[in-house]
Structures are given as C-alpha cells and as structure tokens.
Amino acid sequence: MAQQMSLDVNGRAAQVSVDDPDTPLLYVLRDDLGLHGPRFGCGLGQCGACTVHIDGQAVRSCITPVSSLKAGAKVVTLEGLGSPEQPHPIQAAFIAEQAAQCGYCINGMIMQSAALLNETPKPDEAAIRQALAQNLCRCGTHLRIVRAVQRAAGTL
Amino acid sequence: MNAPLLSRRGLLLQGGALVVGFSLPGRRAEAQTFAPVATTGFSKPVAPDQVDSFLALGADGRVTIFSGKVDLGTGVETAMAQIAAEELDLPLDRVTIVQGDTALTPDQGPTYGSLSIQKGGVEIRQAAATARARLVQIASERLGVPADALVSENGTVRPKAGGQGLSYADLVKDGRLDLKVDPAVKTKDPARFALVGKPVARIDIPEKMTGRFTYMQDYRVPGMVHARVVRPPAIGADLQSVDEASVANIPGLIKVVRQGNFLAVVAQKEWAAIKAAGQLKATWSKWEGLPEQDKLWQHVRATKVTKDDVTSSTGDAEAALGQAARRLEASYDFAIHTHGSIGPSCAIAELKDGLLTCWTASQMTHALRKQLAAMIGLAPEAVRCIYVEGSGCYGRNGHEDAAGDAVLLARAVGRPVRVQWSRADEHGWDPKGPPTLIDLKAGLDQQGNVTAWSSQFHIPEGAAGNVPLVAASLADLPHETTMAPGNIIGNSALPYAFPNVRTVCHRLASTPLRPSWIRTPGRMQNTYANEAFLDECAAAAGADPLDYRLRALKDPRGIEVLKRVAELAKWQARPSPVKDVAGDVLRGRGISYVKYELNRTYVAGVAEVEVNRHTGQVRVPRFFVVQDCGQIINPDGVRNQLDGNVIQTVSRVLMEEVTFDRGAVTSLDWSSYPILTFPDVPEVVIDLIDRPTEKPWGAGEPSAAIVPAAVSNAVFDATGVRVRSVPFTPAKVRAALQGA
Numbered sequence: 001m002a003q004q005m006s007l008d009v010n011g012r013a014a015q016v017s018v019d020d021p022d023t024p025l026l027y028v029l030r031d032d033l034g035l036h037g038p039r040f041g042c043g044l045g046q047c048g049a050c051t052v053h054i055d056g057q058a059v060r061s062c063i064t065p066v067s068s069l070k071a072g073a074k075v076v077t078l079e080g081l082g083s084p085e086q087p088h089p090i091q092a093a094f095i096a097e098q099a100a101q102c103g104y105c106i107n108g109m110i111m112q113s114a115a116l117l118n119e120t121p122k123p124d125e126a127a128i129r130q131a132l133a134q135n136l137c138r139c140g141t142h143l144r145i146v147r148a149v150q151r152a153a154g155t156l
Numbered sequence: 157m158n159a160p161l162l163s164r165r166g167l168l169l170q171g172g173a174l175v176v177g178f179s180l181p182g183r184r185a186e187a188q189t190f191a192p193v194a195t196t197g198f199s200k201p202v203a204p205d206q207v208d209s210f211l212a213l214g215a216d217g218r219v220t221i222f223s224g225k226v227d228l229g230t231g232v233e234t235a236m237a238q239i240a241a242e243e244l245d246l247p248l249d250r251v252t253i254v255q256g257d258t259a260l261t262p263d264q265g266p267t268y269g270s271l272s273i274q275k276g277g278v279e280i281r282q283a284a285a286t287a288r289a290r291l292v293q294i295a296s297e298r299l300g301v302p303a304d305a306l307v308s309e310n311g312t313v314r315p316k317a318g319g320q321g322l323s324y325a326d327l328v329k330d331g332r333l334d335l336k337v338d339p340a341v342k343t344k345d346p347a348r349f350a351l352v353g354k355p356v357a358r359i360d361i362p363e364k365m366t367g368r369f370t371y372m373q374d375y376r377v378p379g380m381v382h383a384r385v386v387r388p389p390a391i392g393a394d395l396q397s398v399d400e401a402s403v404a405n406i407p408g409l410i411k412v413v414r415q416g417n418f419l420a421v422v423a424q425k426e427w428a429a430i431k432a433a434g435q436l437k438a439t440w441s442k443w444e445g446l447p448e449q450d451k452l453w454q455h456v457r458a459t460k461v462t463k464d465d466v467t468s469s470t471g472d473a474e475a476a477l478g479q480a481a482r483r484l485e486a487s488y489d490f491a492i493h494t495h496g497s498i499g500p501s502c503a504i505a506e507l508k509d510g511l512l513t514c515w516t517a518s519q520m521t522h523a524l525r526k527q528l529a530a531m532i533g534l535a536p537e538a539v540r541c542i543y544v545e546g547s548g549c550y551g552r553n554g555h556e557d558a559a560g561d562a563v564l565l566a567r568a569v570g571r572p573v574r575v576q577w578s579r580a581d582e583h584g585w586d587p588k589g590p591p592t593l594i595d596l597k598a599g600l601d602q603q604g605n606v607t608a609w610s611s612q613f614h615i616p617e618g619a620a621g622n623v624p625l626v627a628a629s630l631a632d633l634p635h636e637t638t639m640a641p642g643n644i645i646g647n648s649a650l651p652y653a654f655p656n657v658r659t660v661c662h663r664l665a666s667t668p669l670r671p672s673w674i675r676t677p678g679r680m681q682n683t684y685a686n687e688a689f690l691d692e693c694a695a696a697a698g699a700d701p702l703d704y705r706l707r708a709l710k711d712p713r714g715i716e717v718l719k720r721v722a723e724l725a726k727w728q729a730r731p732s733p734v735k736d737v738a739g740d741v742l743r744g745r746g747i748s749y750v751k752y753e754l755n756r757t758y759v760a761g762v763a764e765v766e767v768n769r770h771t772g773q774v775r776v777p778r779f780f781v782v783q784d785c786g787q788i789i790n791p792d793g794v795r796n797q798l799d800g801n802v803i804q805t806v807s808r809v810l811m812e813e814v815t816f817d818r819g820a821v822t823s824l825d826w827s828s829y830p831i832l833t834f835p836d837v838p839e840v841v842i843d844l845i846d847r848p849t850e851k852p853w854g855a856g857e858p859s860a861a862i863v864p865a866a867v868s869n870a871v872f873d874a875t876g877v878r879v880r881s882v883p884f885t886p887a888k889v890r891a892a893l894q895g896a
C-alpha cells in the first residue's frame with residue numbers, strides 16, 4: 001500500500017509516495033526527487049557515496065530507511081549546499097583544488113567533510129584522513145581531497 | 157522527477173543538413189542528450205577523414221567538437237577542448253565537446269591504452285588545423301588579402317595590418333566545410349600556445365562538485381522502468397526453474413524476464429526491482445568449473461599453451477646463462493584484480509520501431525554498437541550508442557555488460573529499461589585482470605653485469621577486442637568466443653641493452669575468470685617482474701640499484717627520468733638492503749623504471765616503505781615519480797593522473813586479490829575486497845618533464861607500471877627479504893620475514 005510522506009529536503013517540503021517503508025532514503029532522493037548529489041555506490045554502508053546530512057549529521061542514505069526519518073528531520077544533499085554559480089565554501093575549495101577525477105565519490109567526500117568542519121573547524125591532516133577513512137575513492141584523488149578540506153578549513 | 161532530458165535545442169535538422177548551434181554553454185548534459193531519433197535522419201558525417209566529422213562551427217560563434225574518445229574521469233574532455241581551441245584560436249569556453257555518440261562522433265577507437273591524447277587528440281588537432289587553414293583561405297578570398305597577411309584570433313580572421321575581420325560563422329554559413337582532414341597540415345607552433353601546456357581548470361568539475369552533473373547512473377528517459385539482474389550462483393550453472401510467485405507480492409513489479417540462463421526482474425521503481433531480485437526464488441544446477449584458489453598457480457602452470465610470442469631475442473641467452481659466473485632464478489606472480497569502480501555499471505536501452513538506442517558509459521561505444529547489434533540480430537545501422545559518463549573507468553569493466561542486459565530487457569518488456577548493477581554484480585561479474593605468472597633467469601659476469609636474461613610470462617591468449625557480453629553468453633545469443641585480455645605482452649621485453657636476452661610469452665588457452673584489461677594491463681605485471689628481478693641482480697652484484705640501471709640504459713630520455721627521480725627523492729647511492737636495522741618498523745626505498753611499451757612515455761619512480769617486522773604490514777608513506785610524456789596538454793590533469801595511478805596501484809599491490817570458490821567469485825563487496833583508504837594513502841611527489849615540441853604521449857597508464865616493483869624493491873631494501881607475490885599482504889610478508 002503506497003504511503004504518502006512529507007520530507008524536508010534542502011529546505012523545501014517534498015511529498016513522496018512510498019510503496020515500502022523500508023525503501024532507503026537514497027532511492028527516494030534520486031528516483032522520486034530527481035537529485036543527483038547522493039550516489040549509489042554499494043548500498044551496504046561501505047563506501048560513503050550516498051552520504052547526505054540529516055539534521056547536520058553525515059548519514060549514509062543507502063542504509064537509512066525513509067520511514068526511520070523523524071518528523072521534521074531536515075535532509076540536505078550536495079545540491080542543498082550550493083550550486084556551480086554559488087558554491088558552498090567547501091565546494092569552492094574542492095573546485096579550487098580540482099579535487100576530482102571521475103568525481104563519483106565526491107558527494108560523500110564533501111558531505112562527510114562538511115559535517116567534520118561543523119564540529120571541528122580546524123582539523124589537522126591526520127584528523128581529516130581519519131574522518132574520511134570510511135569513504136572510498138577508486139580513482140586515487142585522496143590527496144587533492146585532503147587539500148581541499150584543508151583549504152576549506154583555512155589551514156592550507 | 158527533473159530528468160535532464162532530451163533537448164532538441166542545439167541540433168536543428170534543416171533540409172537534411174545538420175546545423176549545429178549550441179546555445180547553452182555550460183550545460184554539458186544538453187550537448188549529450190539529443191532527441192532519441194536513433195540512427196536515421198542525421199546527415200552529419202562521421203567518417204574519420206572528414207573535418208566535418210570532428211567539428212561544427214556554430215552560428216553563435218561556438219564550435220562543437222565531436223570526439224570518439226571519451227572522458228572516463230581522466231580529464232580528457234578538457235584536454236580535447238584545449239587542443240581544439242588552441243588550433244582554432246578560440247577561447248576555451250566557446251568549445252563544446254560531444255563524446256562517444258555513434259550517430260555523431262567518428263570512430264576513433266576505444267578509449268584505452270593511454271591513447272586518447274596521443275591518437276584521438278592528435279586527430280582532433282589535425283581536423284581543427286585543417287579547418288582553420290580553410291577559414292583563413294576563405295577570408296583571404298573575401299577580403300582580397302593574401303592568407304599570410306591574415307591572422308585568426310578569438311574566432312575571427314582579420315588582416316594583420318589591422319582593419320575589419322570576419323567571424324568564423326560569417327565565413328562558413330551553414331557550419332560545414334566539406335573538406336578532408338589533411339594529416340600533413342601545419343599545426344600551431346608550440347611557441348605560440350596559449351592553452352596547451354597550461355593547467356586549465358577542468359570543464360566538468362564545478363557541476364560534479366555540486367550535484368548538477370548527470371552521470372550515467374543519473375540518466376533518465378521518459379517511460380523508463382528499472383531492472384536488476386539475477387546472476388547464477390555459480391558462473392556456469394544452468395537455470396532449472398524460476399518461482400515467479402516468490403515475487404508476486406512486490407508492488408510495481410512488471411516482469412520476471414528469463415532467457416536461457418539470463419534472469420532479471422523489471423519493476424516500476426528501482427527499490428522494487430532491488431527487492432524482487434533479492435527475493436526471487438530460482439533453482440540452478442551445480443557447477444564447479446573454477447580451480448581451487450590456493451592451487452591457482454599450479455593451475456596456471458598446467459594450463460595448455462596455445463602459442464609462444466617471442467617478444468625479444470638477442471644473442472644466445474641459454475648459452476650465456478650456462479657460461480655466467482653467477483646465476484639467479486625467481487618466479488613472480490600477480491593476483492586477479494577487479495576494476496572496482498565506485499559506481500556499479502549502469503545502462504539504459506530503448507527499442508522502438510526496429511531501432512535500438514543505448515545510453516552507456518562504455519569506453520568503446522562504436523565497438524559496443526556492433527556487439528549489441530550482433531546479439532539481437534539487428535543491423536549495426538539500426539543501433540545508436542550514446543556515451544554518458546559513468547563512475548571512473550579503468551578499463552573494460554561492466555559497462556558494456558550492463559548495456560547488453562538493458563537491451564535484452566528493453567526487448568522483453570517493450571519499454572526503455574534502466575539496468576543498475578548491484579555492488580555484488582560489479583565485483584562478481586565485471587571481467588577481471590587475469591592472474592599472471594612470470595619465471596625469470598639471469599646470468600651475471602664477474603663484475604656483476606647482466607650477461608644473460610631469460611623470461612617466460614604465463615598469460616592468457618588474445619589481445620584487445622570485444623569482451624563477450626555476459627547477457628549474450630547467459631542467454632546463448634551470438635557472442636564472441638575468444639578471450640580479450642588486452643595487449644598484455646607489452647613491456648615483457650626490456651628497455652636495457654643486455655647482450656643475451658630472450659623474453660617469451662606463453663599464451664594460455666584459458667584463465668579462470670573472464671578476462672579483460674584493467675589499468676596498465678600486462679604492462680604493469682611485466683614491468684613489475686622485470687624491474688624487481690633486475691633489483692635482485694643489482695643486489696647480487698652489490699651495486700646501487702639506480703647506478704645498475706643507468707649502466708645498462710642507453711636512452712637519454714630514460715636516463716633523464718631516472719636521474720631526476722633520484723634527485724627528487726634524495727636518493728643515496730648504496731646497495732640494497734639497508735644495513736644495521738633496528739626497531740619494529742623497518743624503512744627502505746626502491747626504484748623502478750619504464751619506457752611504456754618500449755616506444756613512448758618514460759616514467760621513473762621511488763617508493764619509500766615502512767615494514768612492521770612483527771605484523772608484516774607494509775605501508776608506503778611516500779612515492780616520488782618523474783614522467784616524460786612528451787608534449788603535455790594539461791599539466792594539472794597529468795598530475796591528477798599520476799596521483800591516481802600511484803595511489804590505485806599501491807592499493808592493488810598491497811591489498812587486492814579477487815577470491816573465488818569452485819563456482820564463483822566470493823569477494824563481492826568492499827569488506828571482502830578492501831582497497832586503500834585515506835589513512836594509508838601515500839604522499840605523491842611529482843616532477844613533470846614537458847617537451848612542447850615533441851609528440852604528446854599518454855599519461856593515463858604508464859606511471860602505474862612502475863609502482864609494484866618500486867614497492868617490492870623498497871621492501872627488500874628495508875628487510876633483506878624479497879616479496880614476489882602481489883598482493884604483498886601482511887601474512888605473506890610476515891611469512892617471508894620469518895623464513896629469512
């Protein structure tokens with residue numbers, strides 16, 4: 001039985017119809033709301049490609065059933081941070097460092113490090129590497145990603 | 157759903173002639189998403205000898221470049237734009253690139269082998285230079301000014317002496333030049349380069365950093381439904397029965413599709429397809445056709461050899477080995493690897509009115525088009541493959557197979573179907589880098605110089621080509637029956653001038669898992685064995701490993717990269733291993749060198765390692781690399797590729813190994829196939845040699861070739877123990893240390 005839900009995504013109210021309350025948030029964001037920021041990488045919570053913010057916390061949307069969202073929970077995706085015209089400072093730092101090869105992992109990198117910088121505004125390099133230890137990149141862009149986070153933190 | 161769809165803007169078909177007038181700078185997806193008119197109706201030429209195949213001059217002053225080579229996440233799109241804008245004297249932002257669309261782009265060959273710039277870029281450069289020469293010629297006629305008194309700049313041609321110029325759009329009204337590419341055309345003098353050789357920012361990055369970019373995995377077409385495949389639990393198992401009732405309760409399920417051993421579920425929504433794929437009950441026959449993994453190397457040794465490729469033969473290696481003052485012998489092996497793209501493969505297919513359109517992240521859309529056509533019995537002309545960039549692609553991974561799946565399913569349900577592979581589909585069913593086993597012998601004279609070198613590479617037969625599609629094999633539809641592991645014999649011969657050398661590749665009739673090429677195929681494994689075994693010779697001779705290489709190297713560009721990397725890494729001349737080691741963590745350094753395929757890009761590298769003598773854990777804190785790839789198009793892009801090659805290969809060498817039981821791959825996720833993570837990623841220190849007046853060579857693969865041996869050599873330097881089996885896991889290193 002399809003269930004109507006209302007979500008708060010990127011500051012806007014969104015109505016979605018969900019067949020199965022176990023549907024991971026990832027598919028609601030991508031398929032129902034047409035967002036491209038959160039990405040499917042593993043569906044297992046192992047890679048971080050699907051990361052979004054829920055009430056400011058970095059969360060893996062591929063293993064977050066949509067029904068587990070608390071009423072009024074604020075979901076923010078990569079699109080909610082900024083745009084090419086008006087990038088969020090951390091997005092601007094990734095652009096300045098040219099921190100992507102394919103860029104498929106970058107959603108997770110930016111969302112995870114944005115959450116880090118909220119809690120720890122000036123992490124050192126080791127702390128950044130540790131905070132991103134569960135985020136996988138296959139292209140080998142790690143060094144630029146770390147530099148981008150340092151740049152965003154003003155510690156480069 | 158805000159699908160990024162299908163605009164006809166930009167492509168206007170007027171009286172049969174194609175007029176290209178992209179009015180949407182910056183919207184990359186637009187350029188890629190023409191209306192799906194499939195294969196008929198286009199009059200745009202695609203023959204690789206025509207200028208109009210490669211470029212179209214827009215009425216708005218923009219130029220569209222049609223590139224058969226595609227950006228796999230390597231920055232090729234930006235590099236192509238730099239090359240074209242440079243030759244056409246245009247600002248970069250007036251160039252749009254359309255990639256890998258079989259209806260629009262010339263077939264420039266698959267995007268592999270580090271050939272995008274070297275081959276594809278040079279072809280685009282020639283087309284653009286030919287176009288520019290013609291524009292100047294037309295302007296000369298119109299203005300009555302001799303061509304050599306004209307100058308092109310900023311999209312116009314004007315007299316050098318000053319005065320009114322004419323824009324390209326004015327010079328060529330319908331955007332077409334009707335002209336053959338002149339391969340002898342004079343291209344721009346590198347001294348005048350304004351864009352080539354500069355660290356231009358990548359065109360795609362702002363959209364990728366903000367979620368606006370459309371990857372293949374994001375692509376949607378109207379009326380599209382979602383599918384997941386259900387692969388056999390053992391590779392050769394037969395499907396005996398399917399219990400459709402087991403998924404009847406899933407809302408929005410459209411169909412369970414079965415054709416031979418090909419099985420899949422199609423549903424309205426993606427999550428329903430995922431659930432159905434997990435829930436579907438099917439019975440399969442037993443199949444145990446794979447060798448036991450712990451006897452893999454015995455299995456490789458026992459595999460039938462179908463032919464020998466002698467890749468070099470100088471003097472008499474056997475006789476010289478017999479006369480040598482000292483003989484060395486060793487075997488090296490290199491595990492099976494998966495591509496491991498972070499986004500699993502994905503494709504969409506639509507079959508309408510006898511025409512097939514397939515949106516795919518394939519690195520070889522022109523070849524895929526023929527494969528898909530053969531699979532379902534269509535003429536190639538009835539098939540259009542459109543490239544949409546996917547997750548990073550490091551060789552022939554699962555993209556083409558997902559395309560094959562989508563085509564069968566689109567035909568079965570009569571609607572456009574999107575197939576998204578699961579993580580397990582990707583790890584389990586992408587074609588693999590095959591296992592490689594190498595036996596080497598060397599003879600040294602009294603002074604320790606190599607007088608004889610003999611090597612034997614045990615590698616599957618076949619070359620580059622089409623890898624058979626999983627769907628076609630499972631459904632027993634027409635497909636290739638030969639293996640295509642890539643050109644894996646490259647770099648089996650040596651770049652060094654030894655007097656007696658014989659290098660032979662024994663080509664094997666089979667290999668356990670479907671093979672393909674994965675970054676630096678064969679060239680990595682072969683360079684690993686050669687450069688590590690050469691280090692064994694240097695150690696036996698008591699020589700410094702750098703000096704030992706320089707003694708045997710005659711090529712000045714090779715000598716230069718080695719000397720420069722030594723300088724960069726502050727190399728101290730001494731034989732390996734290090735003397736007087738103390739403490740729990742042993743430190744060492746190793747050097748390695750390649751001249752890629754012995755005819756292009758030169759790379760030398762130095763690895764620094766730390767080896768924990770108790771756990772056997774190897775870390776690579778720092779890696780130095782110097783590369784000479786001739787003319788550099790984008791130095792920042794090249795640096796990005798070098799970072800990627802070093803980091804990805806350190807991961808492969810320290811950690812990666814596909815595991816399998818007698819029926820199938822068992823390393824199906826990131827916990828069973830771990831890769832290097834942030835805390836262990838080495839610092840990469842790079843020095844580039846730019847030679848603007850030389851040919852541009854590839855940078856996407858060569859630097860990966862030097863990594864395994866540099867690490868093996870550094871471990872030996874640190875510990876005195878030689879590791880010869882990739883991956884260098886703690887268990888293997890610990891065992892070697894205990895045995896020492």
Ligand code: FES
Pocket residue numbers: 039040041042043044045046047048049050051060061062063
């Ligand atoms: S897709 Fe969610 S962690 Fe990999």
Ligand code: FES
Pocket residue numbers: 100101102103104105106136137138139140141229498548
């Ligand atoms: S940039 Fe490609 S996976 Fe990270």
